[in-house]
Amino acid sequence: MIRETLFDVIVVGGGHAGTEAAAAAARRGARVALVTADPARIGEMSCNPSIGGLGKGHLVREVDALDGLMARAADRAAIHRRMLNASKGAAVRGPRVQADRIIYRRAIHSMIAEQPGLEVIAGEVAALTLGGGGAVDGLVLADGRQLGARTVVLTTGTFLGGVMFRGEERIAGGRIGEHAATKLAHQLRDLDLPMGRLKTGTPARLDGRTIDWARLDDQPSDIEEWTMSFLGLPESERLPQLRCAITRTNDLTHQIIRDNLDRSPLYSGDIEGRGPRYCPSIEDKVVRFGDRDGHQVFLEPEGLDTHLVYPNGLSSSLPTDVQEAFLRSMVGLEQVQVVVPGYAVEYDHIDPRALDRRLGLRAMPGLFLGGQINGTTGYEEAAAQGLVAGANAAAQALDLEPLVLDRAESYIGVLVDDLCLQGITEPYRMLTARAEFRLRLRADNAATRLTPLAVDLGLASEARSVWWREREERRIQLCGTFDLSISGADMRAAGADVRDDGVRRPLAEWARFPAVTVGHLATHAPELASAGSATLVDELLQDAVYAPYVERQEAEVRALRANEAIVLPADLDFASIGGLSSEMVERLTLARPETLGAAARIRGITPAALAALLVAARSARTA
Amino acid sequence: MADRDTIFALSSGQLPAAIAVIRLSGPEALVAARALTGKDLPLPRRAGLRRFVDPRTGELLDEALLLCFSGPNTETGEDMAEFQCHGSHAVVRGIESALSALPGLRLAGPGEFTRRAFLNGKMDLAGIEGLGDLIAAETALQRRAAMAMMGGALSRRIDDWTNRLRGIAAQIEARLDFSDEGDVADAGALSDVAAAAGAIALDMAAELERPTAERLRDGIRIAIGGPPNAGKSSLFNILVGRDAAIVSPHAGTTRDIIEASISLNGVPVVLSDSAGLRSGGDDVEKIGIGRAEALLANADIVLWLGSPDEQPQAEGRLIQIASKADLAASHESAGLAVSSLTGEGIDQLIAKICEAAAVLLPAPGDYALSRRQRDIMARAQIALADCTSLHDEILIAESVRQAMAALDEITGRATTESVLDELFRGFCIGK
């Protein structure tokens, strides 16, 4: 077979997963090709132009801590910023921005273009090619070109067997205006991989000039100037901030929807894939929560140079005329013009239990999968997986250390672990509730948790590494400051309303008193008031606040890591282990846990079954 | 279960026995041995006689043999210690309770010593085969225990708590993960959620007050007390049905604790006799009196043969007895008249004991918590009781999560998914 070129890593798909995968692999020193159907649409936000949110914001910060692209692009494109849960504990605060779609795409384009070792190739991938041992060794494009690669990362989103639904219409394709990669889908089906079908939807896009904004409540952008990326954003690059508005559905809206349910593919039985419960269509909301008198709708501008407005909360696959009718029943939208009507899409995904913790496909060495193809939904979930898959594809091609994160150190670890072990029954979205160690996994301490690892693995650029070293030095200094011991009298002198019980306490402990503010602490340690260190000081304050609770979880973390250290042989035959029920054998065989700890987290695996696994693992080794 | 903790367990058979062996394994094993014995440790693998003292109270628990083994050349591959003490319930309980109070130490779970031996490569293939049987047995046992719970009152209670907790968790998780949703913002106040968790803590506290399964298995602890020569040992012998304790007209005859497991009208009882309480006496008698006081303080029921105004401080119930009822002098004393010589009042005494015991034992057909279940439930209870004093949603969520994880340990179910199910059923969420 004649090949034009040989790459270390080829990434297929230029979405959020693909761009992170390609950039991560290139940062580790691999020679990378990013092959995508339409390079102009690299970094496209196919749906809601917002990045971050609850749970998702944590992922973005972690991707940034590992020197990924998403947070920096989001900062440059941000036209509305909100710190969700700002009034709640720092561990569940979620940064969210609304991004100008075009500027976001431009930011991703420029980062991809500037990344050394990364080449963009336009083309539709028709098939993978296999070499010795069934390992992937390249791919064929639809126009016949062949590319060789040591490893391949597939991040093709909803393009596997995608079908769009709107009322009675059916269109093959994953996004309006693009066609589905059906050939590639066939090849993957032929491999006999476990696959499933899911659905998701998107609302109509509205012409903002036809909305009566004056009648609606505002939702302004945060005044406080935080950024998604730890690297910050120069003042000069900040975009003007727009406002969003809020309207509501009402009885008339619901009536129109109810009257037309028979024209919805969701209710006519045409859509078989399972949709996400946390992102229901308006049809679903009306049917399942009939008792509610209205549902909130956020009207979000899509950018600075466009009149398009995204009505968040109104995802629908009803026919166009019905969408228009129910939209116009709402306050402020009486005259609204629909630019693109909403639709639902159904697509194939691969059962992620077929993957190992590097996101490598066990059935085909050298092939890695990231993003929506693994059954997740959301830009952030896609980006996080892309980064993991790309970093590990590079690791395999260049014989480097893999990037494997655990549940106690990151949301990314939770995401990958949940996917690989539990599989999915609906499109998977990150929630803080999924992270049992969330007290330690805050969005604000993601860099402290993960950047050192990125530096060690060669996953961080020189610029990031320099930033890290400087910041770490400052952090250690400030930690020392928090050890400073002072008395209750000193705190009172600083103006804090605390009791003087004669006990001297370190500043870290005083920080836990509700009556004590940074200002009080800074009276005794002026370095805490230095403007350049504000976010670091904030992080250390939160460390102090949560310390006793984090401490309590320490035993759980130790148990997790102890069981993680016990490796199960890759060829362990679960069916031959006495005492396991057939349901256990099935779950274990599908997920193939790599460690005893992973096996313990699979639902339905009992302590006695674990003991049996342990014995089997040990005897396999000694035999 | 954390493999870094130091574990301990009684590794000899049923109590009471001549000698009981308590073994410790883990990084803190030798530290713990020193904490209880105070002195230098004996040379490795050599037995040394030591006085075992409760570090919390300074109370003498026993004089016993201590053996120490340094890892990794031990059975589990870790540091180990072995106490060979007197095989009475009181002594073993005292030592176990002193050990649990030390940081990093806890009672071993079933099969845990074996598990550690495995982890540290201390078992050969033959041993592994053996373990297979052990697991099978353990599983059968667990299955039987689970079956007994299933459909029973205990599992109904736990189900009820789990359901309520799941509802609370769904409320809090919705507030955390979907606070930007209109539907969630309208939900009730945080203090209501915390109060609901607090209410479950109260229920659990009441549950923890109930009789334990150990009482049924090990027997009700009854101690006979009073001044020297009051006739304690005589009463002991009559109740036990044989001459187990020495009786003599000399005051201060009994010095050590004497135990016997008996059944009184079908109620399992561990009866103990001890030294008569008085000031003075020689050193040995003083030690005996110390032990007697501790015994009376911890007994479920005290049979008191002394004067009513000298009744000891006791946790359990006290039955006042006028002993030697056949003698004229006894007639002025208050309490149930009993004579070991004539047998007068003995039947009434047994009836009284059974009446007091009924409160302490689970009713026939009712359930009781095992020690493991109680420990787990106590953990859940503490976590939930905290909730009412917290104002940070995420900390309340953490307490609820710990409580649910604890209940899962009893029932073997997993919950994160079920909380999410509840959440999406109850709230209209999503954009």
Ligand SMILES: Cc1cc2nc3c(=O)[nH]c(=O)nc-3n(C[C@H](O)[C@H](O)[C@H](O)COP(=O)(O)OP(=O)(O)OC[C@H]3O[C@@H](n4cnc5c(N)ncnc54)[C@H](O)[C@@H]3O)c2cc1C
């Ligand atoms: C209708 C709809 C609504 C959604 N709503 C939201 C939302 O509101 N919020 C949210 O966070 N997420 C939403 N999502 C999900 C989100 O868009 C995806 O989860 C995320 O973009 C997935 O990223 P990805 O990188 O995996 O795939 P995509 O971003 O879909 O990227 C796939 C890329 O692969 C390329 N490609 C596919 N096949 C081939 C091939 N054979 N050869 C070459 N290139 C190929 C495509 O051209 C594309 O560039 C929605 C998705 C859809 C479809």
Ligand SMILES: Nc1nc2c(ncn2[C@@H]2O[C@H](COP(=O)(O)OP(=O)(O)OP(=O)(O)O)[C@@H](O)[C@H]2O)c(=O)[nH]1
């Ligand atoms: N008449 C009569 N004598 C009794 C009775 N019970 C015990 N005695 C006598 O009282 C004396 C002391 O009895 P013990 O049973 O040894 O008394 P004790 O309370 O165990 O004494 P110490 O062990 O020394 O504290 C013995 O001589 C018994 O025979 C009784 O019911 N009636």
Ligand SMILES: [Mg+2]
């Ligand atoms: Mg006596």
